[in-house]
Amino acid sequence: MTATIAAQGELKAKINDRRVAGLLWRFLRPYRGQVIAVFGLLLLISAMNLAMPYLIQVAIDGPIAEGDLNGLYLIGLAYVGLIVAIFVVRFVQLYWLHTIGQSALVNLRQTLYEHILRQDLAFFNRTPVGKIVSRISTDVEELSELVSTSFVMVVSNLITLAGIIVVMFLLNWRLALIGLAVIPVILWASLYFRGGVRHYSQLWYRALSDFQAYINEQFNGMLVVQLFNRQPVSREEYGEISRAIYNAVIGLRNAYTNYALILQGLTTIGLALLLWGGGQGVLAQWATLGMLVASIEYLRRSFEPILQLAEQFTQIQTAFSAAERIAQLLEEQPTITEPTHPVRVDDFTPTVRFEGVTFRYEDDEQPVIREITFAVEAGQRVAIVGATGAGKTSLVKLLARYFDVTAGRILVSGVDLRALSFADLRRFVSVVPQNPYIFNGTIADNLRLFDPSITEAQMRAACETACAQSFIDRLPGGYDYPLLPQGANLSEGQRQLLALARALIHSPQSILVLDEATSSIDTETEADIQRGLAQALHGRTSIIIAHRLSTIRDADRIIVMQHGRIVEDGTHETLLERDGLYAQLYHRQFAEV
Amino acid sequence: MASSTLPPRRVADARWFAHYVLHNRLPMLIAVGAGIVGGIADAMQPFLIGVIVDHITRGLSMEQITADIGTLIVFSVITLVAFYGQRYFSGLVAYKTHHEMRNDIFENMLTLDQRFYNRFPTGDLIARLHGDLQYVWRMLAISVNRSGSALAGLAFTFVLLATIDLTLTVIVFIVLAVSTAFQMVAGLAITPLSEKVQDQQGVLAALVQDSASGIQTLKSFGRERDAAAAFHAQNVKLRKTWLYFKRRYEPVGMLPQAIAQTAAGVVVVVGGYQTLTGQMTLGNFTQFLLYLTFISKSLLEIGMIYQRTMQTRGALKRVTPLLQEAEIADAPDAVAMPHVRGDVEFRGVTYQVGDKTLLKDIHLKIPAGQTVGLVGATGCGKTTLVNLLARVMDVTSGEVRIDGVDVRRIRLDDLRRAVTYVPQNTFLFSRALHENIRMGKPNISDADVEAAVRISRLSNDLPQLPDGLNTLVGEKGVMLSGGQKQRVAIARALVRDPAILVLDDALSSVDTRTAADILGDLKHVLRSRTSLIIAHRVATVKDADWIVVMDEGRIVEQGTHAELVARGGLYAHMVERELLTDDPLPAEPTGD
Known part of the structure; x- marks a missing residue:
């Protein structure tokens, strides 16, 4: 299963601690003063917690032994005071910490999001969307857990443990030595069993993610499963994955049970040792009863932090691998970058020039575009035709600078694309793809594209020109009509009209580059598209990858591509006259029906 | 199991x-x-x-x-x-x-x-x-x-x-029980707040998903900065919801501990007083102190059990729909039909969803071995018709019969073995190519697979795939182009050697030349079985034995290609339109 392979890959990637620390430091640094203050408070809380058994010892050895009632009440008062103080300080500390942590995470998420938007198309081609989403949601939430819970737990547990050891030695060093004798063994056992627990919890996580991936696929493909009687195979596969979860979780349970068993045994041995040694101590008078009772109380309290530390290890491990993945993503650099000193274009003329352009995709050996040279004058409408794989779409991608040319150059308004600022580039060239993407939200959201300053009048004007207004008017709510994911409640033609209107709003002066749709479009919208296109393209420079006869006929010029080269260039009539590839393609279509 | x-x-x-x-x-x-x-x-x-x-x-x-x-x-x-x-x-x-x-x-x-x-x-x-x-x-x-x-x-x-000491015991138990009850109730009351946090996390994830999927559009119009601003607004809102939740959650979490410690304070003072006055031994006093932790721990566990039970009850309500009975299932008197000849008949078939009638009184008889083309505009009911044959859904009234038997009375396994239906949207499993063709049927020979691969012209693409038939196709077949996926679906149907083959627009993403090649080869295969071919292009169905034209849930015309063209009706119009507006050139796969 691919999911398993991916998960294994992620597990094997060794965590680079310096990289993780660098990431955390980068986002916590603005708050370093506050972080130190918060840990100061943590120290205070631990100290107050430790003072409580001490008060009991003082009560037993002092007022209780001496029969001093007032002294007892005083200690009682101090005890209650401590409880209130701990409550208040802890709340302040958590409140503060959460505020810092969340502010840092807001920055992290924002940085990540903007970083992702900056990446080039090659990045999006090789990175599945699901992965990007989980970096910025699941992984950041892991870090959130780390910052808001695990760090506090670990630090306060360490402080408490250290505090207990110190206080016990101060109280009575002999009792301390006896009681604490088991602590190193407990620490060792925790480290030892951590391995098993981690192993099984990783197996478990992997099985769970396999499970989710599997049921996702099955639910999506259930129709095919049933139509082809695939149920026995699905049942078997599901059984295997389900069994893997069961085995992993049982393994985890066993590891935990063994660990808990050892831990409980060791704590009992520690207590027994303390009682036995303490009993002798009290009898021999090198310890008081109060000291013994307080030591018992301290020792019992010391087991809790160790247990929690052991539990936190797994959580921290998970958070660290999440941080590692985030750091890796932040290290990605786009290969298509904005020039540091872009050429300023004061008078933009909508012309395009390809000069000896050759292009090859990263991993491919063969170039898809070979030494193409042509020029488009201002106001010209150019249709590009050619068979599958002729390089039409790649040509568009180069013009939008989704990719950079391998050789040669492309000039817009007389300036090399690579010398333009991104803002200018987007202003000068806009692409309407074959399958326009529809964002979540309403029709208006899709026209505005996050720009709240676009007015309804602007939208209306663009939709009129693009012939989208009539279908929008028929939708309940008009511009506020909510669209399903991928615009599923619009027809393909309607989606195209919407995309056309979108281009008119956001790039009023640009050179329009259109990739026409090919597949079946309902007759109704087809007429709209013809008209919309004619109106939108009126007086504009445009380059259209043409599939429709009408588009080709109306073009000022037709460029015919084959195997990444331009083989013919002219008007419909001249090309037919020439009787070359274009004429051949054109006639074959009519012969077919 | x-x-x-x-x-x-x-x-x-x-x-x-x-x-x-x-x-x-x-x-x-x-x-x-x-x-x-x-x-x-x-x-x-x-x-x-x-x-x-x-x-x-x-x-x-x-x-x-x-x-x-x-x-x-x-x-x-x-x-x-x-x-x-x-x-x-x-x-x-x-x-x-x-x-x-x-x-x-x-x-x-x-x-x-x-x-x-x-x-x-x-x-x-x-x-x-x-x-x-x-x-x-x-x-x-x-x-x-x-x-x-x-x-x-x-x-x-x-x-x-x-x-x-009865009094002290009762006091301690009451204090601790009340604090536990408080935590239980408050914990449940806070759950909606934590759901709000999750919802907001979902909003953020959806935004990321959306902008990563539509990145080309965002970049094309230079909309990145405003997208980041929109994200920032939701991002800050997440912090707000999270902090709002935590600031209520933390005191609830901390209070019981504080109360337990207060109980300890009571024990120290009251117990200390009694020890001091000799009513209690020092050992008893120690016992009280030690039992405090034990009691509050146990009470906390009981509180947790209560909370989890409540949560589980809520969660199981959401599981209930998964247990519902299948509407399309074997009838009690289902008949086994291991071998099917392939006569298909629609008798007065009507299909309704809500108050919408998708098919109205369809009568159609297809003798075994015939190839029937189904054409008509989007939404005219072609797909619904074949769905009823394969029992993807059941008729509202009327009957669909195979070899004279109502499909609702045929054992579902047998029905689906008899009818191989290639739906409009190709679905591939993230497994090897050949597994997607065999679909778990072990008795399909390598030779059969090869033949199917040849007819579907998948053989043309195999050399370009990294592992040939063993290539993993990726999630939903992302490794393949739209046309390749459709051809895998055709090969998958062919290897099953069905009595009745249904292709629903199964060549739409395949370029016209390859589609023509496939159709040419299919003719031989189809001669021996009943087949229904739904198509948008007249070119795909023009050689069928019989062509059925549908419009708004009804059959409006039927006959051979020549008859229908001569008739000058809807079909003839479609032929004309195709001449004028269809692609002059092979379609380009979207993955280009």
Whole structure:
């Protein structure tokens, strides 16, 4: 299963601690003063917690032994005071910490999001969307857990443990030595069993993610499963994955049970040792009863932090691998970058020039575009035709600078694309793809594209020109009509009209580059598209990858591509006259029906 | 794993739950029994420590004290063994119950039809089968594990402490019980707040998903900065919701501990006073102090069990729809039809969804071995018609018959073996190419696969694929182009050698030249079987034996290509339009 392979890959990637620390430091640094203050408070809380058994010892050895009632009440008062103080300080500390942590995470998420938007198309081609989403949601939430819970737990547990050891030695060093004798063994056992627990919890996580991936696929493909009687195979596969979860979780349970068993045994041995040694101590008078009772109380309290530390290890491990993945993503650099000193274009003329352009995709050996040279004058409408794989779409991608040319150059308004600022580039060239993407939200959201300053009048004007207004008017709510994911409640033609209107709003002066749709479009919208296109393209420079006869006929010029080269260039009539590839393609279509 | 012998219940209620738990009753009884023993033995520990303290106070000999410690160790060993059994068996109950539920639910889901799958988004179904069902083991793990020991321990402690000092015991228990109850109630009250946080996290994730998917559009119009601003607004809102939740959650979490500590304060003062006045021994005083932790821990566990039970009840409500009975299933009197000739007949078939009539009174007879083309505008009912034949759904009225038998009376397995239906949207599993063709049928020979690959022209592409037929196609076949995927679907149908073959617009993404080649080869294959071919292009169906033209749920014309063109009706119009407007050139795959 691919999911398993991916998960294994992620597990094997060794965590680079310096990289993780660098990431955390980068986002916590603005708050370093506050972080130190918060840990100061943590120290205070631990100290107050430790003072409580001490008060009991003082009560037993002092007022209780001496029969001093007032002294007892005083200690009682101090005890209650401590409880209130701990409550208040802890709340302040958590409140503060959460505020810092969340502010840092807001920055992290924002940085990540903007970083992702900056990446080039090659990045999006090789990175599945699901992965990007989980970096910025699941992984950041892991870090959130780390910052808001695990760090506090670990630090306060360490402080408490250290505090207990110190206080016990101060109280009575002999009792301390006896009681604490088991602590190193407990620490060792925790480290030892951590391995098993981690192993099984990783197996478990992997099985769970396999499970989710599997049921996702099955639910999506259930129709095919049933139509082809695939149920026995699905049942078997599901059984295997389900069994893997069961085995992993049982393994985890066993590891935990063994660990808990050892831990409980060791704590009992520690207590027994303390009682036995303490009993002798009290009898021999090198310890008081109060000291013994307080030591018992301290020792019992010391087991809790160790247990929690052991539990936190797994959580921290998970958070660290999440941080590692985030750091890796932040290290990605786009290969298509904005020039540091872009050429300023004061008078933009909508012309395009390809000069000896050759292009090859990263991993491919063969170039898809070979030494193409042509020029488009201002106001010209150019249709590009050619068979599958002729390089039409790649040509568009180069013009939008989704990719950079391998050789040669492309000039817009007389300036090399690579010398333009991104803002200018987007202003000068806009692409309407074959399958326009529809964002979540309403029709208006899709026209505005996050720009709240676009007015309804602007939208209306663009939709009129693009012939989208009539279908929008028929939708309940008009511009506020909510669209399903991928615009599923619009027809393909309607989606195209919407995309056309979108281009008119956001790039009023640009050179329009259109990739026409090919597949079946309902007759109704087809007429709209013809008209919309004619109106939108009126007086504009445009380059259209043409599939429709009408588009080709109306073009000022037709460029015919084959195997990444331009083989013919002219008007419909001249090309037919020439009787070359274009004429051949054109006639074959009519012969077919 | 076949877990259930009883007829399946259709509601995930207490009885359904009990059915699975009782299936594992032996380990559950052992766990609870071990819990009771362990709980009491564990509760002995503070008592024994108190006794030792008293013995030391009274200056008894070291021999006596050593003997006391011996007793302590004996009880500890009992606790240890009991707790081991408790954890071991409770885990078994929890995970096995969950495992069995998970398997039975999926088993049922394999039978549910498209009406069900269209009603629930996939993400929602995953959340129910994966997320909601997790509550089962979370709840069982703690309740089977801790309920016995916590209750037994508490009862034992109460009796023990009451014999020392009834008033103090009652005070301590009341204070701790109230704080636990408070935490339980407050914890449940806060749940909606945590759901708000999750919702907001979902909003953020959806935004990322959306902008990463539409990145080309965003970049093309230079909209990145405003997109970042929109993200920032939601991002900040997440912080706000999160902090709002945490600032209410933390005090609720901290208060019980503070109350428990207050109870300790009461014990120190009251118990200290009684020890001072000689009403209580120092050992008893120590016992009270030590039992405080024990009591609050046990009460907390009971509170947690209550909380988890409530949550599980809520979660199981969401599991209930997954247990529903399949609407399309074998009739009690279903007939086996291992061999089908291939006569198909639609008799007065009407299909309605709500008040919308998608098919109205369709009569169509297709003799075995004929090839029928179905054409018509989008939404005219072509796909619905073939869906009724394959029983993706059932007719509202009328009958669809194969070899004279109503399809609703044919065993579903046999029906689907007889009818191979290639739906409009190709679905590939993330497995090897050949597995996507065989689809788990082991008796398909390599030669059959090869022949199908040849006819579907997949053979043209094999050299370009990294592992030929062993290539992993990736999630939903992302490794392949749209046309390649459709051709895999055709090969998948051909290897099954069905009596009736249905292709629903199965060549739409295949370029025209290849499509023509495939159709040419298919002609030979189709000669020996009944086939229904739905197409948007006239070119695809023009050679069929019979062409049926549909419009708004009715058959408006039928005949051969020549007849229909001569007739000058809707079909003839389609032919004309195709001449004028169809692609002059092969379509370009979207993945280019």
